[in-house]
Amino acid sequence: MITSPFLSLCRHSFSHTSHHFPTGAASQSSNFLPKFQSFASGNHAGSEFPSGSCSNSLRRKRVSVVCSKSILTVEEVAERGVKGKGEEFDAIVIGSGIGGLVAGTQLAVKGARVLVLEKYVIPGGSSGFYQRDGYTFDVGSSVMFGFSDKGNLNLITQALEAVGCQMQVVPDPTTVHFHLPNNLSVRVHKEYDKFIDELTSYFPHEKEGILKFYSECWKIFNALNSLELKSLEEPLYLFGQFFQKPVECLTLAYYLPQNAGAIARKYIKDPNLLSFIDAECFIVSTVNAIQTPMINASMVLCDRHFGGINYPLGGVGGIAKSLAKGLVDQGSEIVYKANVTGIIIEQGKAVGVRLADGREFFAKTIISNATRWDTFGKLLKGVPLPKEEENFQKVYVKAPSFLSIHMGVKAEILPPDTDCHHFVLESNWSRLEDPYGSIFLSIPTVLDSSLAPEGRHILHIFTTSSMEDWEGLSRVEYEAKKQLVADEIISRLENKLFPGLRSSIDFIEVGTPKTHRRYLARDKGTYGPMPRGTPKGLLGMPFNTTGIDGLYCVGDSCFPGQGVIAVAFSGVMCAHRVAADIGLEKKSPVLDSMLLRLLGWIRTMA
Numbered sequence: 001m002i003t004s005p006f007l008s009l010c011r012h013s014f015s016h017t018s019h020h021f022p023t024g025a026a027s028q029s030s031n032f033l034p035k036f037q038s039f040a041s042g043n044h045a046g047s048e049f050p051s052g053s054c055s056n057s058l059r060r061k062r063v064s065v066v067c068s069k070s071i072l073t074v075e076e077v078a079e080r081g082v083k084g085k086g087e088e089f090d091a092i093v094i095g096s097g098i099g100g101l102v103a104g105t106q107l108a109v110k111g112a113r114v115l116v117l118e119k120y121v122i123p124g125g126s127s128g129f130y131q132r133d134g135y136t137f138d139v140g141s142s143v144m145f146g147f148s149d150k151g152n153l154n155l156i157t158q159a160l161e162a163v164g165c166q167m168q169v170v171p172d173p174t175t176v177h178f179h180l181p182n183n184l185s186v187r188v189h190k191e192y193d194k195f196i197d198e199l200t201s202y203f204p205h206e207k208e209g210i211l212k213f214y215s216e217c218w219k220i221f222n223a224l225n226s227l228e229l230k231s232l233e234e235p236l237y238l239f240g241q242f243f244q245k246p247v248e249c250l251t252l253a254y255y256l257p258q259n260a261g262a263i264a265r266k267y268i269k270d271p272n273l274l275s276f277i278d279a280e281c282f283i284v285s286t287v288n289a290i291q292t293p294m295i296n297a298s299m300v301l302c303d304r305h306f307g308g309i310n311y312p313l314g315g316v317g318g319i320a321k322s323l324a325k326g327l328v329d330q331g332s333e334i335v336y337k338a339n340v341t342g343i344i345i346e347q348g349k350a351v352g353v354r355l356a357d358g359r360e361f362f363a364k365t366i367i368s369n370a371t372r373w374d375t376f377g378k379l380l381k382g383v384p385l386p387k388e389e390e391n392f393q394k395v396y397v398k399a400p401s402f403l404s405i406h407m408g409v410k411a412e413i414l415p416p417d418t419d420c421h422h423f424v425l426e427s428n429w430s431r432l433e434d435p436y437g438s439i440f441l442s443i444p445t446v447l448d449s450s451l452a453p454e455g456r457h458i459l460h461i462f463t464t465s466s467m468e469d470w471e472g473l474s475r476v477e478y479e480a481k482k483q484l485v486a487d488e489i490i491s492r493l494e495n496k497l498f499p500g501l502r503s504s505i506d507f508i509e510v511g512t513p514k515t516h517r518r519y520l521a522r523d524k525g526t527y528g529p530m531p532r533g534t535p536k537g538l539l540g541m542p543f544n545t546t547g548i549d550g551l552y553c554v555g556d557s558c559f560p561g562q563g564v565i566a567v568a569f570s571g572v573m574c575a576h577r578v579a580a581d582i583g584l585e586k587k588s589p590v591l592d593s594m595l596l597r598l599l600g601w602i603r604t605m606a
């Protein structure tokens with residue numbers, strides 16, 4: 001196995017953890033209730049993280065509470081007197097997805113006292129993990145952008161480094177292997193020229209168009225990569241960037257309202273090639289290229305060749321675990337089993353949160369990593385929907401959720417040199433966006449064999465699926481439907497990729513949109529926002545401030561949208577804006593209100 005030499009400080013091992021993310025659980029099933037005690041108990045918490053994985057050299061000077069462990073139960077926090085009415089944190093973060101954790105850690109590093117409240121028993125949300133029968137499964141995607149040692153866009157690497165953490169990663173030589181209609185089989189090699197040669201071999205008559213489209217992506221990527229990334233809602237920073245890098249900023253401003261499909265159509269005519277570009281974009285946004293913002297497409301279509309895709313040894317869950325540990329090392333707090341059911345508003349300002357058990361916590365600012373639909377639909381009670389949120393909901397709807405199959409299989413079923421990530425749409429382009437139409441498949445054990453018992457591989461399969469499809473079923477009907485849909489997907493993979501797959505299955509667990517809703521606390525189990533029609537690029541995407549004073553949002557229903565690296569960026573932006581508002585960074589109130597009004601007005605044009 002080749003490991004990248006640049007990230008070698010710590011190797012995360014999951015061997016101590018016994019946490020379960022039961023994807024097979026219907027909300028009705030009590031057999032799959034999480035094993036809270038095994039992971040969240042204070043007595044064991046100190047051993048969950050290998051010591052030495054994060055350096056203390058960045059420990060902030062002004063530490064109000066020094067934590068020796070990263071996992072605190074609600075009871076422990078209360079016992080230690082960390083909270084209380086009257087005692088304020090600088091920021092409370094609702095949820096510990098990557099968006100929330102990046103916002104929390106960045107603030108903690110700037111000297112803020114942060115409390116992260118997570119409903120589940122471990123951090124990470126859709127970037128978490130669960131273990132079964134010797135397998136360590138990533139809950140969500142295993143394709144990690146922004147995790148290299150190069151440039152300014154390696155936001156995952158930077159987020160970890162900010163709290164003194166590094167992870168060992170395995171470079172993935174192929175981002176994804178597409179298996180598409182008309183026997184189009186394209187590997188996206190890390191080497192850009194090799195990928196272009198392979199694509200051009202199918203479309204020699206479109207060589208020029210291919211080069212022009214991807215070169216335009218590079219123009220945007222290079223502009224992005226040259227900037228220091230902070231809050232686009234903070235005028236001193238934004239104007240500073242325009243002053244230092246005018247060409248790059250104007251390039252980005254020019255592409256902000258544009259979509260990838262329209263640009264592809266300037267250069268490419270072949271409908272099959274345009275459908276291929278749709279599939280490229282679908283991975284990024286769960287919609288076709290016409291609806292995918294050009295900036296987001298460029299980010300992903302180039303980073304895979306620039307920094308490359310790198311998989312963290314031990315599994316994706318290690319990223320959130322490291323960030324949570326880093327947060328605590330900075331003197332801040334994370335509490336699990338803390339289900340926030342309400343945001344407390346006093347005189348129009350968000351001042352605190354209420355948990356399901358009635359406990360209340362107070363802070364100068366509240367940051368919600370729940371989706372905007374959950375935040376404004378469930379956590380804010382008796383508050384009219386702010387105009388900005390109305391606009392957001394006019395432009396964006398909830399993307400469908402996923403059906404996921406986590407499988408352990410006999411290793412011999414995979415041909416030698418099988419790639420780690422596959423995207424399968426066998427015969428009909430028009431099924432690309434249909435529920436169960438396209439199949440995503442990740443085999444992370446190709447890169448890290450430690451995730452499965454010896455002689456086994458992990459197949460993590462997912463396909464889009466809507467909540468409506470799973471409602472109103474009895475328990476028996478629900479289980480039968482899961483089996484039926486999973487059987488169909490397995491047959492398709494058997495026919496296309498791995499003959500005999502079914503007989504090699506050692507372990508299987510199927511999750512539905514209900515599972516995603518239950519364990520990720522996302523309305524309808526949604527994967528994130530999706531434009532209703534053809535959006536004006538990223539113009540309509542809200543940033544982090546909201547119509548409620550003191551309340552901020554972070555995560556995939558904020559600019560720039562879905563994706564682990566995207567939510568990491570939203571975390572960086574959010575932390576910067578909050579830090580300015582609580583006096584930890586410079587700010588100009590006059591320019592602030594001008595810029596925020598201008599941005600609000602720009603969004604109405606989306």
Ligand SMILES: NC(=O)c1ccc[n+]([C@@H]2O[C@H](COP(=O)([O-])OP(=O)(O)OC[C@H]3O[C@@H](n4cnc5c(N)ncnc54)[C@H](O)[C@@H]3O)[C@@H](O)[C@H]2O)c1
Nearest residue numbers: 095097098099119125126140141340370521555556562563
């Ligand atoms: N769904 C997937 O399959 C998948 C997989 C991998 C990565 N991703 C990416 O990750 C992105 C999401 O990241 P994110 O940071 O926005 O969020 P997230 O959904 O990953 O995490 C949100 C966290 O907030 C917690 N939470 C929500 N409501 C809460 C409440 N009321 N009280 C306490 N905790 C609460 C959840 O338990 C969860 O841990 C997606 O856009 C996607 O691109 C998704």
Ligand SMILES: CC(C)=CCC/C(C)=C/C=C/C(C)=C/C=C/C(C)=C/C=C/C=C(C)/C=C/C=C(C)/C=C/C=C(\C)CCC=C(C)C
Nearest residue numbers: 141143252253284296299421422440441442560562563566
């Ligand atoms: C403000 C104004 C008005 C103006 C100004 C101008 C400027 C300066 C601008 C700027 C801008 C910026 C900076 C921007 C930024 C952006 C970014 C960073 C973005 C990012 C993005 C990212 C993304 C979207 C990502 C995504 C990803 C994803 C989703 C992934 C996924 C994956 C998967 C699903 C997997 C697959 C699998 C298989 C195949 C198996």
